[in-house]
Amino acid sequence: AVVSTQSTGGARRELEKWNITIEEETLRVEARQLNQERLIFGPQCDISIQMNEKGEFSLEAPPILPKNIDNWIVIFVRRDERKIRDFVQTMVELGKRLRVKIGAPAILPIPNDRTESYIEMIDKYLTEDVQMVVTVVPSERDDRYSAIKQLCYQRHPVAQQVIRTATLSQPSTLKAKCVSLACQMINKLGGALWTVNIPLRNAMVVGIDAYHDPSSRGFNSAIALVASLDRAYSQFYSDSRTEVKGMESSEQLHQLMTTALRHYTVRNGCLPERIIVFRDGLSEGQFSLVKQFEVRQFEKACIAMEGDYVPEIIVLVVQKRIRTRLFHSEGSEIRNALPGTVLDHTVTSDHLYDFFLVSQHVNKGTAAPTHYIVVHDTTTLKPEHVQQLAYKLTHMYYNWAGTVRVPSVCLYAHKLAYMHGQHLHAPAAPELKDKLFYL
Numbered sequence: 001a002v003v004s005t006q007s008t009g010g011a012r013r014e015l016e017k018w019n020i021t022i023e024e025e026t027l028r029v030e031a032r033q034l035n036q037e038r039l040i041f042g043p044q045c046d047i048s049i050q051m052n053e054k055g056e057f058s059l060e061a062p063p064i065l066p067k068n069i070d071n072w073i074v075i076f077v078r079r080d081e082r083k084i085r086d087f088v089q090t091m092v093e094l095g096k097r098l099r100v101k102i103g104a105p106a107i108l109p110i111p112n113d114r115t116e117s118y119i120e121m122i123d124k125y126l127t128e129d130v131q132m133v134v135t136v137v138p139s140e141r142d143d144r145y146s147a148i149k150q151l152c153y154q155r156h157p158v159a160q161q162v163i164r165t166a167t168l169s170q171p172s173t174l175k176a177k178c179v180s181l182a183c184q185m186i187n188k189l190g191g192a193l194w195t196v197n198i199p200l201r202n203a204m205v206v207g208i209d210a211y212h213d214p215s216s217r218g219f220n221s222a223i224a225l226v227a228s229l230d231r232a233y234s235q236f237y238s239d240s241r242t243e244v245k246g247m248e249s250s251e252q253l254h255q256l257m258t259t260a261l262r263h264y265t266v267r268n269g270c271l272p273e274r275i276i277v278f279r280d281g282l283s284e285g286q287f288s289l290v291k292q293f294e295v296r297q298f299e300k301a302c303i304a305m306e307g308d309y310v311p312e313i314i315v316l317v318v319q320k321r322i323r324t325r326l327f328h329s330e331g332s333e334i335r336n337a338l339p340g341t342v343l344d345h346t347v348t349s350d351h352l353y354d355f356f357l358v359s360q361h362v363n364k365g366t367a368a369p370t371h372y373i374v375v376h377d378t379t380t381l382k383p384e385h386v387q388q389l390a391y392k393l394t395h396m397y398y399n400w401a402g403t404v405r406v407p408s409v410c411l412y413a414h415k416l417a418y419m420h421g422q423h424l425h426a427p428a429a430p431e432l433k434d435k436l437f438y439l
Helices: 002-007 009-017 078-097 115-125 142-155 171-188 249-268 284-303 383-393 408-424
Strands: 038-041 047-050 072-077 106-110 132-137 159-164 203-211 221-228 236-243 274-280 312-319 327-330 333-336 341-343 353-358 370-377
Touching: 072 078, 072 115, 078 106, 078 132, 078 171, 106 115, 115 132, 115 142, 132 142, 132 171, 142 159, 142 408, 159 171, 203 249, 203 408, 221 249, 221 408, 236 249, 236 408, 249 284, 274 284, 274 383, 274 408, 284 312, 284 370, 312 383, 353 383, 370 383
Parallel strands: 072 106, 072 132, 132 159, 203 274, 274 312
Antiparallel strands: 038 047, 203 221, 221 236, 312 370, 327 333, 341 353, 353 370
């Protein structure tokens, strides 16, 4: 394409008019390769699993923070009863392998798939000792999904799992599906599956993202904040707010950061010495918004804490939709850059503190790096420490047995903002905010 452009007279003259030249060869630079991570499993954190060359691993190891599923109910359309009993039997047997007790649930058939049938059954059988409500639905319907989530996340706070009947229909894949479902349910009850070695102590990692309703239904946008609460970076406080028209999101961030810091203090007995914020969902033209308004709200939240509290704060904007591509060259062979590839020179900005990180293995197409831009930094962290932390956190997303493109807290914030904006339209009940209820 480059040669074709250069050899076309009209195109060449147009480029010359703007004093633009296009190199015929790709730029060759020296990048760094971060070490592959080992995943830590088990209640005693004594089981270590190496990821494979594709950046994936098996989920069938015991979680670091197990949660027994003793009291749960399953609601389904009566015609699917055989599939439900196979599902329940597989889940109970799977619990032994995960070293988690999964008891037999109350099996509650309904005559049809009307939204009212599910809601009435939940209202009838949901008691204080029920840990989890599972609803098996024959098809995807936003109105039914929203009604179930609003009931379970706002009116009667309880962990909730929606499963499509088709997910349970193939005996050959039922076990693998149940592994994923069991892991989701453990997370929604406040458990944690695995961790990686992150030597950073007394720090709170924060992810922030927003949801903007693309339809014309008139709902306001939502902004979500997810903050780590423990040394393993496996427990989180999750909260969201509706962005009222005419009200800056930075004002909502002050409230969200304040409550996150209070929850961190309750959990740890102290405030974090460092706050690392990964801000997703912004374009380059919005960097000044973060610097001028959002950072100020973070500092304002710190001032609201007891004592003379002045933590170190670093704020990184995370960009996924970029045109830059990185490739690994070895002799005459050119292939996708390996997970853990970091580039922080030559193609980075002259006036920004930024770097590119490839964290995922890609089977098809080209591996797109993620662009990290530090817009505020009062920490003593070296650039290589920030890069290593970002890479480690891409291993901590519990909805996928592998690495993801952005730090886990960004994806959690994205999921929560979507749940708030698309289905709940208001914050979830306080009882659920220390759990990943929205996975």
